[in-house]
Amino acid sequence: MYSLIENDIKKLVNANDESLQFVLSHFRQIKTKRNHFLLKEGDICRTCYFINKGCVQVYYLDKNNDEATRDFFFEAQWMTNIESFSKQEPSKEFYRTIEPTELLAIDRDSFFQLISKVPPFMEAYRQILEASYSHSIQRINSFNAMDALERFHWVREYQPHILTRLPSKIIASYIGVSPETLSRLKSKLRVERKKG
Amino acid sequence: MYSLIENDIKKLVNANDESLQFVLSHFRQIKTKRNHFLLKEGDICRTCYFINKGCVQVYYLDKNNDEATRDFFFEAQWMTNIESFSKQEPSKEFYRTIEPTELLAIDRDSFFQLISKVPPFMEAYRQILEASYSHSIQRINSFNAMDALERFHWVREYQPHILTRLPSKIIASYIGVSPETLSRLKSKLRVERKKG
DNA sequence: CCAAATCCTTGACATATATCAAGACTGGTG
């Protein structure tokens, strides 16, 4: 139950076994079916998650009530709605499992106690924040000035598991095109592959 | 010289005067003309900045060598290329002043010494990271599922100083449209305003 | 304060992507 998260923390920081076990003891396990909402628009986020198995889609509803996917989270990833979690403001996003999912969860109060009491945990959190922030910047840059085909290539290069593991409709909402356009892109690529 | 940054840190954390002065003593002042590059693509970022006066544009070059602007930084904002600064990898972005600009600068080594030695500074950094990450998420969500006009409205609502202070060409590269399209949007809005 | 460079606007046209519609396919559930 704790092996993935233990590895992950050890990869980030040096922590003695005692403080590591102390940290881990604050996490509880949660198992969900697919299509389970961990957080909805308007909720206050009080939990930080580490994913042991499964997949979560983070999205919001645009003005036509279509889903616009910002990100996905898979095994061995940390996940929370940072804005709502840190400032206790209502979430603007939905967090929903796409597969049956197993999570480790820590409440906000415990979390902030840990980062103030256990320096290596603060250090790990800092690194996770920096990496998450970097990742979102890459997403902005990669998607803002690319057309649909380039965005598709970008996902195939840097996040290929998204293309193999998730339904096309959801992939389309991540790439920022209609399902029809994504379908045509793929069909075009198939034809070009036959020719080449 | 230090009054803006002092206020900013005090707003975030409680720090006694001694540690605050200790922190501030690690910053040096930099004054630049407009169109000065603080960081170029390929450079390793070794500095974190606090802006006292002026404005910096962060952009990268797309495949046609057009500028795509990710963000702007103004007075009383913290700024660094987080990916390059934290991992010492080459920057993918350019940082260029748009106006004559005055900055406070701290080197990476000093910075990391401070966050490990001065807990309130670590705490301030954590809050800045969380806020910056939140901001980039809002940018992703606001721009990904909006058309050009909606993005323009969004900027007018949440970052109006961008529209009044910066040249249209640069605004267009932030909104993600060609200068011609932005010009037509504005002209359309002027007409509608006359009618209404 | 002037000249040169840059920027802004507008028109005509090209292109990418969305929308609507309909049929084929698929997988989860009773």
Place this chain on the structure above:
DNA sequence: CACCAGTCTTGATATATGTCAAGGATTTGG
């Protein structure tokens, strides 16, 4: 195992935005 809801594909058409071009306005630096 079969059915049904949901998904995927493909075509026809509509729309938003890009590109190219040129003249007018504005800004910058000497």
